[in-house]
Amino acid sequence: MRKNQFDYIAKIYDKLAYLVFGNKITYIQQRTFYRLPKEKKVLIIGGGTGKIIPYIEEQLQPNSLTFLDYSSTMIQLAQQVPYKGDIHYINDSYTSLFKQKETYDIIITNFFLDVLPSKALDTFVNDVNKLLNDNGYWVVSDFRIDPHPRKKLLHTSLHQLMVLFFKITANLENTQLPNYIQVIDATKKYKKRAIKYAYFDMMFTALYSKL
Numbered sequence: 614m615r616k617n618q619f620d621y622i623a624k625i626y627d628k629l630a631y632l633v634f635g636n637k638i639t640y641i642q643q644r645t646f647y648r649l650p651k652e653k654k655v656l657i658i659g660g661g662t663g664k665i666i667p668y669i670e671e672q673l674q675p676n677s678l679t680f681l682d683y684s685s686t687m688i689q690l691a692q693q694v695p696y697k698g699d700i701h702y703i704n705d706s707y708t709s710l711f712k713q714k715e716t717y718d719i720i721i722t723n724f725f726l727d728v729l730p731s732k733a734l735d736t737f738v739n740d741v742n743k744l745l746n747d748n749g750y751w752v753v754s755d756f757r758i759d760p761h762p763r764k765k766l767l768h769t770s771l772h773q774l775m776v777l778f779f780k781i782t783a784n785l786e787n788t789q790l791p792n793y794i795q796v797i798d799a800t801k802k803y804k805k806r807a808i809k810y811a812y813f814d815m816m817f818t819a820l821y822s823k824l
């Protein structure tokens with residue numbers, strides 16, 4: 614199986630995520646949307662089944678929406694999500710974005726960084742800057758491990774279970790859960806505007822603007 618191949622799991626992905634995290638998994642992804650400007654050019658990378666699309670439509674009212682995912686089954690599911698305007702779907706790897714000249718006002722990467730192994734992660738967090746227009750925003754949601762001993766145990770155990778599950782079902786390449794905020798801040802390319810937590814602080818969403 615190709616690495617990071619979510620095709621086989623796509624149809625049950627949302628149900629499984631809901632089973633483990635309840636509605637927090639959707640709630641966290643839109644926690645900073647109210648701070649974003651409306652009617653902008655929006656890009657979603659690794660958007661999965663597209664369950665975030667209605668929230669984007671309602672809260673961001675994009676002028677243009679591009680939805681990219683590597684999995685063709687995920688793209689097919691996302692294409693069934695009702696949306697009033699046109700969505701430009703791209704069934705390809707995020708790496709294809711760096712070979713074109715399009716830039717965006719708002720980029721959303723929700724639970725996408727955690728599929729990237731360390732080197733790819735470093736490259737991505739540095740290079741996503743090139744896809745952002747001046748005054749552009751980057752919304753990042755993902756998992757984290759809280760330093761508090763009890764939370765750390767819960768977060769580490771749950772993360773290891775998830776890695777094991779996605780290794781079997783999606784041939785997930787990455788097994789690590791770095792501190793994404795530290796990794797992004799170290800680039801010195803973005804200004805952190807807001808950060809919110811959910812699910813016993815195991816999930817975060819951060820809003821960055823381009824520096």
Ligand SMILES: C[S@@+](CC[C@H](N)C(=O)[O-])C[C@H]1O[C@@H](n2cnc3c(N)ncnc32)[C@H](O)[C@@H]1O
Pocket residue numbers: 617618619620658659660661662681682683684687705706707708722723724725728
């Ligand atoms: C953990 S899922 C998250 C899906 C969605 N954002 C959500 O929060 O429900 C990761 C998604 O990234 C996609 N993905 C994996 N590797 C990718 C790549 N190289 N380029 C683009 N998308 C990728 C997978 O197909 C999957 O839909």
